[in-house]
Amino acid sequence: MKPLRWLAMTVLLALAACHRSEPQAASPAPHASAAVTPVTKDAGRFEPPAESSMPADDFGKQILLGRQIFNDTSHYAQAYVGNALTCENCHLDAGRLANSAPMWGAYPMYPAYRAKTHRVNTFAERLQGCFQYSMNGKAPPLGDDVLVALEAYAYWMSQHESIGVAPPGHGYPKLPKPAQAPDYARGAAVFKRDCALCHGDNGQGQQTAGRTVFPPLWGPQSFNWGAGMERLDNAVGFIKANMPLGRGDMLTDQDAWDVAYFMNAHERPQDPRFRGSVAETRKAYHDTPYSLYGVTVNGKALGEGTAHP
Template structure:
């Protein structure tokens, strides 16, 4: 926890990157205009138990292992990870923080039907998808020690929550559609001002002691085109509530949409469901204005 708190404090004190944005035109995704912009409404949310209350027994050992996997995934689940991300890069504070898809908000909602793979998923299957898409790796087999430990951690964190009831703060906030369509150049300016100091001028992230502390946002070491964060609605909601780290809800809604567009207008690893055609893959899995997969940006078709 001390390492995470050091990272959190360091990031929250970050100022702005010094580069000036380059002016360049790019296609944009059209969205219906919203009447106004607003931050996610404040609401009480579930408070998971403190780490100090993990039981000192065999079940507690699995909970603790699950937390280790969550915070240092490349070390404790190396066989199933294909990039340098850790689970907590998208599920902040070891999966505890509201409005960053916390584990206590996810566990009680499964089994559930998911349109993404068109069948009812167990929580273990949901975790498999995270490894396949967000970690750009491969799914651990059902019953694998990695999945069992992660399930134990999420179960323990969610105790005393009602089953099948989405609590406040359980996922990423859903922002109103922006007044102006998301824009590459505006997003680049936001990125250089508020994001580059931590995530790098080229979105490459930062590592300390061979561990990712600020994740790469695009490129070979980031999430692939099948991950939920490639959708502009998911990315903008996460960014608005949580970024810059330690200063969530300081960007405008428009800034959040614009910088989400800029982030996702860069290449990343291919969607694992790709069968040789970007056009067909978009039609099957990305047929929404919230995805830039298969869209031409700055003269390049993303995903090719």
């Protein structure tokens, strides 16, 4: 069984957001008519390997290091991290939880063509992107000890998965479009009700003894505008399946869309691919209704970015 602190760290990323004092959050619309789409957990389909099965050799040391990097990224991969997040924030239970982009569902799917890069990427290149965007840092060089250890950890968990076949529970669930367009004020109310307890009224998370226990959801310590969680369809799938932590599938579909919209309607660090203007960067990388980059919400144009921490 994994140490109890893993469960505490798993807590991170209840992707929903709102500042309790923001005037736009007043008079939220009621939750009526919001449908609930069950999310298949597939909990019995995959059993993560027990720690006792980790090899007691040099390869096992790499697997262990990969798990440590996953759970305490800023400590074990400090040179490549630029915010207060860890890998586990977006891939819960140390990358083992179904419907939370688990590593056993990702490793067997690479190499793969990715529309984001317009080329075939290896798994190591995919990990590089996580550091550059989700961690708002810089990509470790190919062959770096950090990437090798993370690959070893993912490989160890994925040995019984089929190559090139997306298993149930991989990635984040895809929800149907909501009955009503996502709304900032309704999302603010959902955040205040279900998310602020962990992530704070201002969405900046909580720390204990200098370590992030609940992650910031926007602002300079969060993921940047190039991260996959910036897309509403990704954020809503994660929220619906996993949040509030330990009570996934509790929110209605409408609630999940609204709170994902609210979270992503706040400023965060600039997209590293910035092309000199928000308009040009949106045209090149964010030209989708699922992105709020370059969109004006409540009179504020998003995408200017925050200062790098």
